[in-house]
Amino acid sequence: MGKRLAFWLVVAVLSAAGLLPILYMLWRSVSVNGHLSLSYYSSLLSSERTWALLAHSITLATLTTIASTLIGVPLGILLAKTDLPLRKALAVTLTLPLLIPPYINALSWFYILGRDGVIASLMGNAVSNITSAWYFGLGGSVFVLTITFMPVVMLLTMAYLGTINPELEEVGRLFSKWPAVLARITVPMILPGISLAAMLVFLLSMGEFGVPTFLRYDVFPVESFTQFSAFYNFGAATAAAVPLAVITAILISLEWIFVRDRTYRLKTASDSGFLRIELKGWKRPILIITLIFAFTTVILPLTVLVARSMTLDAYRKALSIAHDSLLRSIVYAVVGATLLVGIGFLSGYFIHKREFRLWRALDLLTIFLFALPGTVIGVGLIGLWNRPSTDLIYTTPLIILMGYLAKYTALTSRITVSTLAQIPPSMEESARLAGVRWLNRIMQIVVPLSKPGILVAWIVGFIFCLRDLGITIMVYPPGYDTFTVRTFTLMANGSPQLIAALSVMMVAAVLLVMGAGWAAVHILRRR
Amino acid sequence: MKKWIWILILVVVAGAFLLWRFRSGRGENVVVVYVSEDRVFSEPILRDFERETGIKVKAIYDTEEAKSTGVMNRLIAEKDNPQADVYWANEPIRAEVLKQKGITTPYISPNADGIPDGFKDPEGYWTGFSARARVLIVNTRVHDAPSSIMAFVDPQWKGKAVIANPLFGTTTVHIAALFVLWGDDSAKKFMQAMKENGVKISTSNGESADLVASGEFDFSLVDNDDAVNRMRQGQPVKMVFPDQGEDGIGCLLLPNAVMLIKGAPHPSNGKKLIDYLLSKETERKLAFADCAQIPLHPGVEMPAELKDISQIKTMEIDYPAVAKKLVEIQPFLKEWVGY
The missing domain is CATH 1.10.3720.10 (MetI-like)
Incomplete structure (x- = not known):
């Protein structure tokens, strides 16, 4: 994969997931009863x-x-x-x-x-x-x-x-x-x-x-x-x-x-001691x-x-009504975090390198999306993707993943930018001069050097996907909600014990996943 | 390099699994329902429906109390390619909004027979069932309990009453209904007098009920389930149906409302679910559940704390007018709350 292709891949993904839905919403904010008008803005600002x-x-x-x-x-x-x-x-x-x-x-x-x-x-x-x-x-x-x-x-x-x-x-x-x-x-x-x-x-x-x-x-x-x-x-x-x-x-x-x-x-090498x-x-x-x-x-x-959730019954009930959504949440968050790291790393790389003129637009777009309320992005995603021809996206969890990409790419992208700022460009540069192809340079030099940053990006992405409510509640396929959505919807008139038990379960589940990840990394390292 | 390929394969496999496993099914024996009634109360009913009919229910829940905007906005955004068959709203104003936006379609269920006409749309765009009553919750240490919402403006109760934020939920509907009933001027005077009488604002009906139960305030205006819940927990509160006297304006009843979505992907299953929700049996279950909702069908068994609909003097309410008024008075309400 060439550098240019990778750049346009990032642009395409972020456009489909974020830019187009937001343009659709912005268009609605300046069209009142079918006419172009700034009345929503003027009444707000006045x-x-x-x-x-x-x-x-x-x-x-x-x-x-x-x-x-x-x-x-x-x-x-x-x-x-x-x-x-x-x-x-x-x-x-x-x-x-x-x-x-x-x-x-x-x-x-x-x-x-x-x-x-x-x-x-x-x-x-x-x-x-x-x-x-x-x-x-x-x-x-x-x-x-x-x-x-x-x-x-x-x-x-x-x-x-x-x-x-x-x-x-x-x-x-x-x-x-x-x-x-x-x-x-x-x-x-x-x-x-x-x-x-x-x-x-x-x-x-x-x-x-x-x-x-x-x-x-x-x-x-x-x-x-x-x-x-x-x-x-x-x-x-x-x-x-x-x-x-x-x-x-x-x-x-x-x-x-x-x-x-x-x-x-202040860029420095990171390969010697601590x-x-x-x-x-x-x-x-x-x-x-x-x-x-x-x-x-x-x-x-x-x-x-x-x-407050001390009764065993509360936990039994919490587990029986929420275990399926907990599993889904973890799967969505793992896939979401991985995609976020992939797209975010590339986007961060291009922002850091400033080689393509659009880098500022890329940076601005991702942060802009991060700052917008989830509901706005959610409605935008529905407006864009809820069509018979794109059913495969809208009626499946793909739409949730798109929402995650829209809202949280800023996190992984920015973490990558800050990570790359500390890696001397000379390494990649010398590999380039030696004729190593771009993808190989990325995989064999840049990625290994940015490992700690990538790991943090993944963890942060995982946490934010897991706790997301605003977008998920707008677009999840009927019947297949996430744990956060379920806890939230049970909060209205649900017993305080149950809500407390659900929150404790959420913490426990995240710790288990993180623990499993940590153990896996250790086992791999030992081998 | 190899490791990355494995990770990529893993992600693709996981993605394919997600698509296959969690697809919102079209064409199967399913019904898709969007629900604004609290999940703790609505989910058991939908599970029973699933068990009794073999039709799989795929639901999206919302929660007004926790201030979500999910389901209604989703229904409106999905208008051109509807995903839902049925919408179960927790009050009829939302049903009116959807009717006006052309999102619902008429369906008159055989089970709607017996439900008083005041609780249904005459054209069949929505049908009401199992109502919440807007009641006064009063701390039991108060001897001469108030019996009218006018107590909010009575100097006798100065600084002793609390009401949920009228920008959200059933309190908004209640205030809008008063505006329609009394006219704008009188209603605004009433609101102003409430303010001058030191009425405090809470975030929700549930919180109002807790504040009265803990003795911080003498009374509040809440949904009857908020009151019944605290009574069942043995807290020192009682419930008063307001304005029942001869000249009284009556008690505001807000039924659930169920409607069929225009262009629903599974219309026949949708109708079956609507019939089920409008049955006497569903009303009985919702009366005995913690939501303690008042059945609209005559002769439905109910717990002792509730009153039969025939024994309650109810407030006359013109739902389309209230739906319109609700939007109109928002700027006034914002100002009143002090935003």
């Missing part, structure tokens, strides 16, 4: 409420991003770069909240901080009234979203630390202590990864609707939501989603200008602090969740 809600959303997203980065980067460094005990267990534990639907996270914290929650029974109502008042509002929304999305920053930090060249750090260590080396050498080198993580957290928290609604903090996505839920007006709903995408476009442009060119000069920080006397206090953090932010709410 309302004061729009601006107030946008300000809310940006505040929420900014605070969540700052908090997630301030916590996630140090944690990532601690867990990837130091000799802290229990590193792997802590990394897995701290990732768990990302696997649980944010709404459930908000609920389990409500069981703790609410007026009748755990705090109330331990410290009395005087205290719980204060925690409850704080929880319902901006504070609580930032808190829950930070705990949910912080793992994105932590995981990406860990991944990029694994690819940096230890020589620079070694030189630094000759003259300074670790904190200075981290601040001046290590962190700047993984800046592409950190900025990517921050941007993803920003977009995720800006698009999140369930948690702020539950916590009474009005945000902008409610606009698009009410257009869908009360008016069934696809055009106006799309128009109401566009500001989110515009903010995204501004963010990417800023990143194009500032971050990427700065780090461009420098680990010895914590020495700090080991015990840092371990204790990290354990306390993991306990309060993850174990405690999970325990409350498990405690």
Whole structure:
């Protein structure tokens, strides 16, 4: 396969899955009763409420991003770069909240901080009234979203630390202590990864609707939501989603200008060793602090969740009504993540190389799609693919996979871009000069060097496919829902025990899959 | 290189398996139904139908309470190439919207006989069954319980009442029905007076019911299943059918509504499912289930907490007008909620 062919393959897949459905929706947003009109946009932008809600959303997203980065980067460094005990267990534990639907996270914290929650029974109502008042509002929304999305920053930090060249750090260590080396050498080198993580957290928290609604903090996505839920007006709903995408476009442009060119000069080789920080006397206090953090932010709410689902009956029931959808979810997510890595790697490669003129468009399109609400993409996919001639796509899970590709290619593509930024181009270049064909260069040089990044991309893709709700609920073939959809639809008037049991099952299933993957990799390596 | 080929083969095989296994079947003995009634209540009924008829049910569920927009938007988006045979809505306003958009087609089921005319579309575009009543849920420590929705604007209850966000769900329908019944001016005055009387807004009827049960508020306006559920759990609440006096406006009843989709891929199975849903037996099951819905057929057995439809003074409701009003008052409601 030639480079050009691969490029057009990526363009074709992303057009079919994302670009055309979105163009279809954008067309609807500017055609009112068959005429070209910007009335949806003008009525949206002329309302004061729009601006107030946008300000809310940006505040929420900014605070969540700052908090997630301030916590996630140090944690990532601690867990990837130091000799802290229990590193792997802590990394897995701290990732768990990302696997649980944010709404459930908000609920389990409500069981703790609410007026009748755990705090109330331990410290009395005087205290719980204060925690409850704080929880319902901006504070609580930032808190829950930070705990949910912080793992994105932590995981990406860990991944990029694994690819940096230890020589620079070694030189630094000759003259300074670790904190200075981290601040001046290590962190700047993984800046592409950190900025990517921050941007993803920003977009995720800006698009999140369930948690702020539950916590009474009005945000902008409610606009698009009410257009869908009360008016069934696809055009106006799309128009109401566009500001989110515009903010995204501004963010990417800023990143194009500032971050990427700065780090461009920092490319290093990744083939020699790894420098680990010895914590020495700090080991015990840092371990204790990290354990306390993991306990309060993850174990405690999970325990409350498990405690509420403590009856065996709840689990038996959960298993009997949801086992088939759980299996489907895992299959869809495995296939989805693999496709996402394939397309995302190629797309990331072309964005990184900047050889084709369309690279900016590719980057912009994927991130744009990531920022749009799932419902908009879902309706677009239906509009485009629900025709008798394309039944094979629309009436099968292929349509779900297309939805995943549309929405989440940005993740794997961007992870690839940041990974490739750390691989010296000279290697591929010399292979090219030696006459090695493009596909062979990719497979034998670029892919092996980007292994850690590819692995992280797959895990992130897997998690996001698994927890997807917005697109799946719009397009899944009747009768064949996923586990997240099923949990969500059972939440209305389902018993709290059942919902808690389903959430615990989701966590257990993901851990099993990850565990199996980890074991498989180890066994393969030993051979 | 070899490893990659294996991975590729594996993905292709998995993909082929998915296509073969999880295809939404056309041409088989199936019926495709989209459902907006809560899944915990609707799924058992559909399973019974499957068992009794041998027709496989393929369903897509929605959930209003958790604020999903799935099923209705999907039905509308699929208009040109319908995938669904039947839509089971949890209230008739959605049915009216679909009728106006030309997505449904008339079907008058033999089992619709006996269901009062006020709960069916005269042309057969939809038929109602098993209704939720909009009731007052009152904490039992309140002695002189309110008996009318006017209690929301009575200074006696200042700061003691809560109501679900009127932008979502059955509360929206209720407010729209009041606008139609009273006219815009009176209804707006009522809403304004509610605000001045310190009525708080919750996210859902379920939450309102919990807030009353925990004693944070004295009463709220909810669906009767929210009240019956808490009563069955032994919580200190009771249920009052509002405005039953001679001059009272009556209690708002919102039936489920079932309809056939125009161009349905399996119309004959779709009709069988509609007949099944409109049967007395289905109404009996939904009355005894936790949703505690009131049967519309006469003479259906029901639990003690419920009232027979003949004993309830019901609010007159013009569904097409309410459907229209619902859209009209959205800007007012948004402002009222404070968005």
